Amino acid sequence: MNFSKSFSLLAAVFLPVIFTPMSLAQSNMSDTHQDEAQLLSFTAEQMKMADIRVAKLTPKYMDKRLYAPGEVQANGYTSYVVSPRVESVIVRRHAILGEHVEKGQSLVTLFSEDVAQAQALYRISYADWQRAKKVSKDVISESQLLATETDYIAAYSRLKAYGLSKKAIDLIAADNSSALGEYTLKAERSGSVLSDDFQQGQRVSAGDSIMVLTDEHELWVEARLAANNRMPLTKGTQAQVILSGTAAGEDNTYQAEVIQQAHTIDPKTRTRIVRLKVKNTNHQLHPGLFVDVYFSVITKEPILVVPESALLRGSDGDWLIYSKQESTNKDEVHSEEAIHEQDEISSHVENAQHQNKAKQKEDSAKEHQHDHNETAENTELNKDILSVSLAAEVAHDHEEEHQQNQQGQTNFIAQEVELGAIYRVFSPKEQRWLSWREVSGVAENSYFAITGAFFIASQSAKSGFDAHNH
Template identity: 40%
Template structure:
């Protein structure tokens, strides 16, 4: 009997397959669709599972034990960031004078020393010049003629001569003044009390003798510098800033200058708009008060600038920042009661216990205390963060 049934099955099998051909294809198609749907559902389930796994859930007791604190991140206007850059102490160029000879002259006598403090009108050097001797002679004659004409009066001598004599006298006096003679020196010259060709070059203002590269007996050409005077009550710190797009340092920005152990507060007075072709840095000048003469030109310094941040800057405490599994900065945001999700952000400026960030919207609730413990749990769970 069994042998009969087996033979019957072998005989009818091909026929059943042929008859069922079209229906078999539909069955295979339905089976494939069902399998595909199962895979789609499985992938969706895995994605939902990943989303769920990326959320850390803590009950109230756990939150209390960890001391979690959640604060909505919000803009904090009026903040500033600190930028420390190298600098060099230089003279205030608005309080620095180069004192040159104005006509070819020979040094008769040095009257100042390096580092000496001079007052306006103090003698710097006694000089001799043949050109000055000729000018003195002409001025002496012109002054004498002008005194006579002025005494006679314009009506007596005539308008033309009166104006001509006065003009010549004033022209020679102005030239002598331009050569460096003071009013007192000119008065003495007009009285015949000056030695021919000898004159004194005087300080144009109060200051300290910064350089004095000349010697007695030396012949100097017109325009050659005798000394450089500087008022050290205020100096400059020339800071070199790295080139950053959008970096602006407005005048009045507070700055702190550090030279060794000395620290002096100043403020930005000028900022360049062109990079130095050699150092590729942007020059910023800081005015530094120096009444006690602690600083001197040529010293190296560090300048810390207080740069204002945008009014919409978002900041969080440093304790809110942790490193994700891939090493990027992240914060934990509250996704619901007792539910916390890690979000990657960009950490920007450090602000005395705070950090400016980008990558979050204002109002997002951020874990500011206890984030380290959440990061530890995240590492144990073994999932990564990609801004889910």
């Protein structure tokens, strides 16, 4: 019987000790739920698995992108038009459309009556000039010598004006049996044959375009803007030219520069034309292709921007970012709770001692009664002791888990922001365009989650509270 009463006393003392902190913790949780409802904590391992990355929110200058459709054009300053200088008939071609030709390469052979007469006159003038130079000055006057030389120079210049090369002209004088009237136009510069709108045997007039040669290493892009667009696009403004690929991810991006803009409106399309020059590094751009042009205009002042991956909509439709919060020092809180719990334990122990003394007096009078109930009381006491032990173990495990979770945690809180303009920035590392949004309503130099916002929001939903604390 004494053994039974001793365990009853132990149960009376330790049960309040174990369950008092649990009840206090529940009370504290209910009291502070309103303050910590928005706080979400993640360990370093959780952040790594969820790819949660944190960055500092600092003001920066951004490129405001202005879109305009564009068309690739041949560089008019480096292109060359191949045309006859006299009425002729096309005899044969030597280059085809799209072929890359070098300077001096034969392009097309023509026949002309005027050229035949000029070649004959040159052959005679050349022979007279060579004969006059060999004659003594006593035989021929100086005026006759000058006239002969002048006729030779005039005949030579006429053939040059018709498009004959020096080598072809020299061949006329060297071989008197060569046919007259045929001449070949040569490439005056290296480039690609952009057009060859003619057929063999066709008669062409002086000045008609036979071929167009262009250097495709540097091309023009003509972008068309709305007539009322007042965006300042001065000479030297940078832009990106995007040539869409046949499949996703095959787009080619080129850096371009504004070289001039029209001060008149196209009467057909009612648009303003802005001309850019672009380096055709991989030879993928060709005249006639349609491209997308994005002009880059630097903001006048630095602004706060976040990547779109950091933005989420709240339950009420507002935009949110998850701001990193400094970890709170909970050692003092735990110390105060421990002192409070110790006072509660001491109070329960004193009450248990007073109750024990009263029970000893009462039990001494009833000791001789109901000895057969001792076994049943011991059984109930063992159950109480087992319950106390299990509760103690659960409380101990909970405390250890709580202490481990407090080590190395990062706290986030949902914060509403107002959105502004959209900025698209090309990432050379990822080889794709990234979208950024201007935000307001958040402090500068604060830290926020740039990736993993969706995971943070999902954990917030699992916690069963509203991220806005409404």
